[in-house]
Every structure is written in structure tokens, then in C-alpha cells.
Amino acid sequence: MLKFNTKFALLLYVIFPLTCISQVVNGDFENIKPNFLPSNWGMNYFQPVSINTETGEVTTDQVQYTWCIPSLVYASFEPQSGQYAMEISNAFNSSQNHIITGEVSIFNDATQDVPGWNPGVPVGPLDEVSILAFYYKFLPAGNDIAEAKIQVFDADGNEIGTASIEISGTNAAYQLAQTPIQYSSSATPAYIYINFIMAKEGTDPTFGSRLIIDNVVTNLAALAVNTNxxxxxxxxxxxxxxxxxxxxxxxxxxxxxxxxxxxxxxxxxxxxxxxxxxxxxxxxxxxxxxxxxxxxxxxxxxxxxxxxxxxx
Structure with missing residues (x-):
């Protein structure tokens, strides 16, 4: 998991006016880029390369993806509402014979395709950040256990709240998942980090497993309007x-x-x-x-x- 960079978070909090900040940027995944990636959501991943220390020859690892798109995160035509959702899947590195776990994080810079070193988005002081809720389909190819997690930080970069949801079993129809955020401080939320991972810590991913997410929200009022x-x-x-x-x-x-x-x-x-x-x-x-x-x-x-x- 990427580390939270306090200084950069504070810089974002100052630069972007609070009136322009949405709690869950592109949480309905309707904003899709020309490369078919959902805006403001992505995974830090680069295709591995191998270097022969004797000859200096560089070769690229052969990676198999679930679909023809060379990414572990992409837009889906299977929405719970609207036109698009977001799909996460695992990949298989056949050169090294191991599974690459799919993962996605929210980030603020819409011009980028990956979160880089600073995932997360600012929130306004009047925004309600009380739950993590979303609709999902889960189609595991094995006994996969996925996980969703939210972390809430104050303006000084201290974690003040967190919640996680375990995703398991086969669900071909959309299910609603939600959990209240447990706060350890009364400080005002200034920044949230949301992450979905295809293999919860301590579990093994399976190539071919798919997780489709739609309508991610952090308050009950927003959840109430996300109807099918x-x-x-x-x-x-x-x-x-x-x-x-x-x-x-x-x-x-x-x-x-x-x-x-x-x-x-x-x-x-x-x-x-x-x-x-x-x-x-x-x-x-x-x-x-x-x-x-x-x-x-x-x-x-x-x-x-x-x-x-x-x-x-």
C-alpha cells in the first residue's frame, strides 16, 4: 500500500478551493478517459522488465490480462446505474509465473492515469464523511477475498477514521456494501483515501477474478439517490x-x-x-x-x- 504523504496532502488542501471539491471524485465512474480508464481512479503498475547482467539485454515480461486492455483497472459496461462502472481484475505474469493483484485508489489529479505517490482527495469541512458504501459484483475464479478500505485524515495528516469491507462469494447481480466509518478523533476530516484490492492481506488472488464497482459514496444522502x-x-x-x-x-x-x-x-x-x-x-x-x-x-x-x- 502506498504511504500517505502529509506535506503533499496539505498542499492540495490549500490549492483547491473547498467549494470545488467532491467527496468521492467520479464515484459513479461516468467520467471515462479516451484510453478507457476511469478518471481519478487507478493503480500504480508498470510492466516488469528483466535485465541480463552479462549481456545487458532488456526483455519485457509477458503479462496476460483478463481482457484485451493492458490494465488491471478499466471502465465497465455493466453499471448499476448510468452508463459505466469500474472493473478491477488480476493479471498473470507468465515470465515469472505469478499473479499480479489488481488494486485501485482514488486520486485528485484528473490529468494522470495513476495515483503516483499521493492517492486520495480533499474534502470540505461541511462534507459528511460517515460511511463507505458502494454497489458491487464479484466474480471470483477461485476462493478470492477482496477488500475495500477508506481512511480519513485531518488537515495535519493524522488518520482520524477508517473502515473496511471484505468482499467474498460470487455475486453476479449488484449488491450494496456499506459500513460506518469508525472515528478515533473529533478533528475535521480534510482528506480521504479509498482503496479496493482484489486480495485482502493474507489471501491469494486468482487469475480471471473480476470485481465491478459502481456508485461509491461516503454519506447516506448520496447513497439514497443511487437507485437502479x-x-x-x-x-x-x-x-x-x-x-x-x-x-x-x-x-x-x-x-x-x-x-x-x-x-x-x-x-x-x-x-x-x-x-x-x-x-x-x-x-x-x-x-x-x-x-x-x-x-x-x-x-x-x-x-x-x-x-x-x-x-x-
């Missing part, structure tokens, strides 16, 4: 509820819906499955919830949608 357009027919009411929350599928219900209710701390407080064979409204009992704001995340065979509601 294919499920736009769904609505919930009332949005301010006492006992029962209703899901209206506009005549397009499926045999089974899986739902999770998530509080403002990013914790799942209720989850269940609803089986329904008719086109009637579906209801969820929420009377036992504490008063507050919640997200309802519903998974169908066509994808997922997330809606916000208030429990009285």
Missing part, C-alpha cells in the same frame, strides 16, 4: 411512517423481494424476504424501530433500489 433506473417503477409510502411501510411495484412485483432497513450509522437493523404472487402492495412492519431516518434497500431479480423514509 430499471427499478424506477418502485415507490414506497408513507415516507413518514408509524407502523407499516408499503412498497408499490406498479404492477411489476416479482415472486420474491429481499429487503434491508439501514440506520444512519450504516447498520442493518432489520432484514427479511417477502414472497408475493400477486400485484398487490407489499407491507413491512416498522413499528418496532426507533424514531429516525432510515434507508430501505430492496433486492429483486432485476437489481436493487434504495429509498429513504422517516420513522415517527
Amino acid at each position: 433506473p430499471t427499478n424506477s417503477v418502485y415507490s414506497i409510502y408513507p415516507t413518514v411512517v408509524e407502523d407499516k411501510l408499503f412498497i408499490d411495484g406498479n404492477g411489476q412485483f416479482e415472486d420474491k423481494l429481499d429487503y434491508k432497513i439501514i440506520n444512519l450509522e450504516g447498520k442493518v437493523v432489520s432484514q427479511n424476504s417477502i414472497k408475493e404472487n400477486s400485484n398487490t402492495l407489499l407491507s413491512i412492519e416498522v413499528g418496532n424501530l426507533n424514531s429516525g431516518i432510515y434507508l430501505l434497500n430492496v433486492t429483486t431479480s432485476n437489481g436493487q433500489f434504495t429509498k429513504k423514509f422517516v420513522k415517527k
Whole structure:
């Protein structure tokens, strides 16, 4: 993992006005470069070369990539919403007979293709940085365990918060992953570092494994609007509820819906499955919830949608 450079982070914090800073730059991956790399996301990787110490001859290692693109990070045509997502994969160095682990970090300089020595982006003092959340598909070729991680720093370069999410199992349909950020200080966040890696420390990568990421956010308000357009027919009411929350599928219900209710701390407080064979409204009992704001995340065979509601 790259080391956080405090001096450079402070320089970025001074140069870029806070009003122009987005919490997760290109977190929906809709900004794609001509070389098919997602803007502001990348991996420090250079194809290895070997030097014969006797002859001085230089040869380039032969590397196999998952697709024809000579990169371990690239845009994907399999979005959760919009036109693009981001895909990460492993590569195989056949010259040295080992797997190259795919990894990606967010960085601030959109003119570059890789983060260099300074991954991460500044955040404004009023930005909410409370969770790490994203949608993902994971298609491992072996028993791979991937990992997502966020680190939060203050203006002096001290780490004040962190969170990580383990990604495992085969998920061919988009899943929502989220976790609250655990803070060790009340200092104001000034900089965040987000990283996805195809092999969690202590695990082995497999050539051919794929991880597709979309809609990376750091607050619940942003998560609530990242709904799947294919499920736009769904609505919930009332949005301010006492006992029962209703899901209206506009005549397009499926045999089974899986739902999770998530509080403002990013914790799942209720989850269940609803089986329904008719086109009637579906209801969820929420009377036992504490008063507050919640997200309802519903998974169908066509994808997922997330809606916000208030429990009285």
C-alpha cells in the first residue's frame, strides 16, 4: 500500500478551493478517459522488465490480462446505474509465473492515469464523511477475498477514521456494501483515501477474478439517490411512517423481494424476504424501530433500489 504523504496532502488542501471539491471524485465512474480508464481512479503498475547482467539485454515480461486492455483497472459496461462502472481484475505474469493483484485508489489529479505517490482527495469541512458504501459484483475464479478500505485524515495528516469491507462469494447481480466509518478523533476530516484490492492481506488472488464497482459514496444522502433506473417503477409510502411501510411495484412485483432497513450509522437493523404472487402492495412492519431516518434497500431479480423514509 502506498504511504500517505502529509506535506503533499496539505498542499492540495490549500490549492483547491473547498467549494470545488467532491467527496468521492467520479464515484459513479461516468467520467471515462479516451484510453478507457476511469478518471481519478487507478493503480500504480508498470510492466516488469528483466535485465541480463552479462549481456545487458532488456526483455519485457509477458503479462496476460483478463481482457484485451493492458490494465488491471478499466471502465465497465455493466453499471448499476448510468452508463459505466469500474472493473478491477488480476493479471498473470507468465515470465515469472505469478499473479499480479489488481488494486485501485482514488486520486485528485484528473490529468494522470495513476495515483503516483499521493492517492486520495480533499474534502470540505461541511462534507459528511460517515460511511463507505458502494454497489458491487464479484466474480471470483477461485476462493478470492477482496477488500475495500477508506481512511480519513485531518488537515495535519493524522488518520482520524477508517473502515473496511471484505468482499467474498460470487455475486453476479449488484449488491450494496456499506459500513460506518469508525472515528478515533473529533478533528475535521480534510482528506480521504479509498482503496479496493482484489486480495485482502493474507489471501491469494486468482487469475480471471473480476470485481465491478459502481456508485461509491461516503454519506447516506448520496447513497439514497443511487437507485437502479430499471427499478424506477418502485415507490414506497408513507415516507413518514408509524407502523407499516408499503412498497408499490406498479404492477411489476416479482415472486420474491429481499429487503434491508439501514440506520444512519450504516447498520442493518432489520432484514427479511417477502414472497408475493400477486400485484398487490407489499407491507413491512416498522413499528418496532426507533424514531429516525432510515434507508430501505430492496433486492429483486432485476437489481436493487434504495429509498429513504422517516420513522415517527
